[in-house]
Amino acid sequence: MSPAPPRGENGGVIRRLAQLRTAILLGTDACAAAAALGTAYGLRFGAGLLAVHGPHRPARYLEALLPSVALALLAFALTGRYRAPADAADPAPARGGETAAVLAAVLLLAAGTLFYRDEVQFSRGLLLLFLPVGIPFLRLSRALAERILAALRRRGVGVRRALLVGEGPRARALARVLADRTRSGVDVAGTVPGWEGLSSSLAALHPDQVFVALPASRHEELGRILETLSGEMVDVRVVPDLGAATLLPETSLLGGMPVFTLQQTPFYGIRRLLKRAFDLLLSAVLLVLLSPLLLLTALLVLVTSGRPVLYRQERMGLDGRRFTILKFRTMKVGAEEGTGAVWAVRGDPRCTRLGRLLRRLSLDELPQLVNVLRGEMSLVGPRPERPVLVERFRRSVPRYMLRHRIPAGLTGWAQIHGLRGESDLEARIRYDLAYLERWSLLLDVEILLRTVWQVFRGENAV
Numbered sequence: 001m002s003p004a005p006p007r008g009e010n011g012g013v014i015r016r017l018a019q020l021r022t023a024i025l026l027g028t029d030a031c032a033a034a035a036a037l038g039t040a041y042g043l044r045f046g047a048g049l050l051a052v053h054g055p056h057r058p059a060r061y062l063e064a065l066l067p068s069v070a071l072a073l074l075a076f077a078l079t080g081r082y083r084a085p086a087d088a089a090d091p092a093p094a095r096g097g098e099t100a101a102v103l104a105a106v107l108l109l110a111a112g113t114l115f116y117r118d119e120v121q122f123s124r125g126l127l128l129l130f131l132p133v134g135i136p137f138l139r140l141s142r143a144l145a146e147r148i149l150a151a152l153r154r155r156g157v158g159v160r161r162a163l164l165v166g167e168g169p170r171a172r173a174l175a176r177v178l179a180d181r182t183r184s185g186v187d188v189a190g191t192v193p194g195w196e197g198l199s200s201s202l203a204a205l206h207p208d209q210v211f212v213a214l215p216a217s218r219h220e221e222l223g224r225i226l227e228t229l230s231g232e233m234v235d236v237r238v239v240p241d242l243g244a245a246t247l248l249p250e251t252s253l254l255g256g257m258p259v260f261t262l263q264q265t266p267f268y269g270i271r272r273l274l275k276r277a278f279d280l281l282l283s284a285v286l287l288v289l290l291s292p293l294l295l296l297t298a299l300l301v302l303v304t305s306g307r308p309v310l311y312r313q314e315r316m317g318l319d320g321r322r323f324t325i326l327k328f329r330t331m332k333v334g335a336e337e338g339t340g341a342v343w344a345v346r347g348d349p350r351c352t353r354l355g356r357l358l359r360r361l362s363l364d365e366l367p368q369l370v371n372v373l374r375g376e377m378s379l380v381g382p383r384p385e386r387p388v389l390v391e392r393f394r395r396s397v398p399r400y401m402l403r404h405r406i407p408a409g410l411t412g413w414a415q416i417h418g419l420r421g422e423s424d425l426e427a428r429i430r431y432d433l434a435y436l437e438r439w440s441l442l443l444d445v446e447i448l449l450r451t452v453w454q455v456f457r458g459e460n461a462v
Contacts, residue, residue: 032141166213315384330355381409
């Protein structure tokens with residue numbers, strides 16, 4: 001445990017630590033931007049990916065490297081990459097923001113080339129290549145920043161001194177998270193159960209950060225705790241005991257009053273438009289490319305087990321709206337007459353011989369591309385369930401209905417982690433909500449690619 005700093009210097013400690021984090025990330029980002037620009041240059045002129053028109057002078061590009069890196073860092077800053085994180089354990093911006101940062105850099109660099117007025121025109125193709133090249137370099141920059149900060153923290157550099165206020169399961173869980181100061185960047189100097197004893201602990205320990213994790217039964221103390229802390233130069237972080245009701249919590253101001261949002265529909269505005277445009281374009285392309293396979297599969301189902309070729313079933317999607325899902329029929333006609341609505345299991349005896357093959361290759365799911373095209377589903381999201389099962393689970397599984405705040409998907413984060421069919425429902429919900437919190441178009445692409453890989457390997461089929 002490090003010695004307590006002199007009283008009154010906590011604000012300076014906080015500023016220095018924030019500056020250290022920003023300086024490290026700026027340094028790694030500058031290297032990443034330079035490497036990405038160099039790689040894009042090599043692809044443009046060395047590999048000859050695009051035709052070169054007009055005079056080409058490498059020295060002019062070398063002269064422009066430092067100003068270009070500076071413009072890229074400015075673009076990264078404008079997209080919030082260097083904003084102080086709300087989570088003490090996060091030394092760099094949240095994953096998923098690299099696309100916006102690199103796109104902003106491309107736009108700013110394109111504007112910057114307007115100031116170079118001579119016989120050499122800077123290549124727009126280079127900037128075009130910088131977009132796909134820059135994203136992985138920025139992700140490497142984040143990973144490198146995390147490693148540098150972790151190494152410094154192991155030596156006691158960049159560690160914030162903290163006081164933990166609270167008791168009970170939530171406080172104990174928080175203490176376990178903060179215990180690894182290499183990851184959290186926090187050295188817990190002491191704990192106090194509640195308001196009583198807080199002033200003496202502050203005077204003795206001089207923390208620069210206070211975590212408050214009171215049980216729900218003692219939230220009436222929070223006002224007195226915050227009043228006491230208002231006279232101290234410390235960062236205050238409250239970990240509320242709100243049970244299982246929270247989803248993507250955020251704080252905003254309404255008429256000057258802080259509002260803590262516990263639940264909201266996350267796919268609205270530009271996020272919803274981006275996801276829908278991606279689904280619409282890719283599902284249309286896939287339906288065209290896979291049409292011979294769809295026709296062949298339909299013919300095989302018709303020849304081996306007769307009509308109907310397609311299996312139609314009511315499912316529940318975004319915001320609880322019901323729709324009819326389409327699949328190639330893999331079971332005998334009337335398979336659920338004796339069992340009712342149940343999940344399919346591995347080696348289900350109700351399957352036809354062809355149906356087992358279609359399930360193993362996931363070909364039975366391909367007609368759902370039509371559902372995606374209609375807007376009833378997304379390519380990626382939680383798998384939709386039947387209304388009768390939803391009604392059963394909403395009463396017995398906490399947070400189950402939160403998965404209906406996002407579009408149902410043909411595949412999802414839970415499915416690529418082996419959670420299909422009769423798998424653990426609570427684990428599936430955890431993965432569905434984790435997908436919601438991490439969502440980006442790049443994550444959707446990753447899930448689709450991993451799904452294709454698993455289909456080729458025959459994993460997780462039922």
